[in-house]
Amino acid sequence: MDVTTIIDPLNDAQREAVTAPQEPVLVIAGAGSGKTRVLVHRIAWLVEVDGVSPHGIMAVTFTNKAAAEMRGRVEQLLDMPVGNLWVGTFHGLAHRLLRRHAEDAGLPKGFQIIDSQDQQRMLRRLIKSLGLDDTTWAPREMQWFINKQKDEGLRPDHIDTRNDHTRAMQVRIYRSYQEDCDRLGLVDFAELLLRAHELWLKRPEILAHYQRRFRHVLVDEFQDTNSVQYAWLRVLTGDQGILFAVGDDDQSIYRWRGAKVENMFQLKKDFPGIRQIKLEQNYRSTSTILNAANAIINNNSERLGKKLWTEGNEGEPIRLYNAYNERDEAEFIIARIQDWVNQGNLRAEAAILYRSNAQSRVFEEYLFKQQIPYRVYGGLRFFERAEIKDALAYLRLIENRADDTSFERVVNLPTRGIGARTVDVIREYARANSISLWESAFGDAGGQLNARAASATSKFLSLVEELAHATESLPLHEQVDHVIERSGLIPHFKKDHSEQGETRAENLEELVSAAQTFEPDEQDDLPPLAAFLSHAALEAGEGQADKWEDCVQLMTLHSAKGLEFPLVFMAGMEEGLFPHKRSIDDPGGLEEERRLCYVGTTRAMSLLYLSHADQRRMHGTDIFAQASRFLAEIPEEYIEEVRPKIRVRRPVYRRSNAFQETPADGIRLGQHVKHGKFGEGVVLNYEGSGSHARVQVNFEAAGTKWLVMFYANLELM
């Protein structure tokens, strides 16, 4: 093969990275600077020029999509399949290791992966069974706590609970939860990583084996690694391993789920003399957009320091639109998309980006009204659909009778007379004797079930046994087909003649074809059903179908990372929404919001629209907001403000409504007021008028309260 095909398409910095000698390298790759290309070409270079076998290379990514793309591009460039190259997500690779060394990792051979939904369900049940109040010990928060500990590599014993009752209880829940998981052979996402890391530490000979094999470890999106992931990589590379890390500290937007940008700094300490290469030439955006993005990110303090530049032209100024409210904003944006399409462009080239999912609603409404096809990213994934999870629950029970989550899910689905009462008894007995629900049900919960419940329960148990038996020797897709029919799921959904029932039945059929087309990874050496179930847990599948239709793209700023569009709208640029109010008070949180803004801005190739609304309906009430501070961080020279057109159908009544909504003369947002009992405060919001008017006041001492104007007797200050 001709080496020039590997290095010719590269610029100097890219080439330096790709052809670097075999030593640790950190590539700081700005947005749109060709980082995937560098990774792909680096692998090709190692194989073609340095004569490294693909067998000795591991490439780690965060998403399945990125992993698939990387493998595809490497194979295309090398013009040969590289089946023995390990490319995968952290979770996928950890899973593979744990399957291969289940016993050494202290896991049962048939362990199964639970997703975060299952994890939350388990915690909900656990908290109840411990007799704890689920408001104080909210399952969601416990889940967050446990995952955070695991992300930090902490087991219950590692956590100091002295003088902290709350912490002690959290750890107690963590401990019980983990005991349940271990007993039932269930592994959550964070556990995959932690176990894999512990495997290295516990079994040096296994570690040594992989250290010898994977001399080259390449990591994508390095700024998103959490503590365990970093530790895992650090241990794997040891003294001899050659790490090639690619990341961008300015695009670190997952701090809230454990990502540590600091890992990029840590690299320099752990690998003294690491070769650092910056990719600063951007191939995506106009200079106007790029300069604006640079100006925004410059307001952050903790950076590795990098300045993107482009040879591209100046392009159009960034357009700023101050909307009256969120509907006006949506109308404006959709009108611009219409213009864009009328000029002969594709709808798919236009993306509407927003901070939070709830914002998509208005856009959807207007797009639907205008009959413009659109696609919302980040909806329910295929394998997350309720009916799919129902079917998977049956399949999981076939694999592992101890899977309590699955047991609970389908024990009475379709309804077969096993009600909450009966399940309570079974659950109680299981807990008291530390056995699975299946075992508990098998012994009629120690004989506590009445005749009717016992007979219904035993019918369920034999149903699962029958399914297991009947499908034993069938090929995977027939196995699935059999299960969805005979479990009664398909008849159950078909019985419901509503549109929803039909879709659900269709989705189940779709599961059969998913099983049919499923190709297990040859490296993963698992029985077909087990492989399929792992696949379903680790790869939730695409959101919506019809990928090929030309439609407008709607997504959160987070899910836009890594993508690019000729025309980008960033909507809802308002204080409190973006930056979000939950991040605004924490400097670190605010910097992360700013990075998010940087990410959004750098998605745009040629045209960028920013918009904010004076008034926005949130959670049912109208709130007022100021323009985002990020707007003020863009130099004026790059911005052109779009004046609203004078429209014939100006919604005058809305204006007057808003006017009437002022609850009393002199009450404005931000107005300082004094209350007889609560003292001094600031008006945050108000609603209604006349004697019904209510104001929300943030009191210095008493906190935020809603008060009825009529009674409150507020004194203006």
Next chain:
DNA sequence: TACTATTTAATTTTT
């Protein structure tokens, strides 16, 4: 046991 009414809380998300 199954269905309906009420309450509650609401960033960001991949695995």
Next chain:
DNA sequence: TTAAATAGTA
């Protein structure tokens, strides 16, 4: 506003 979880009723 609205989705989801829980409480209450037939």
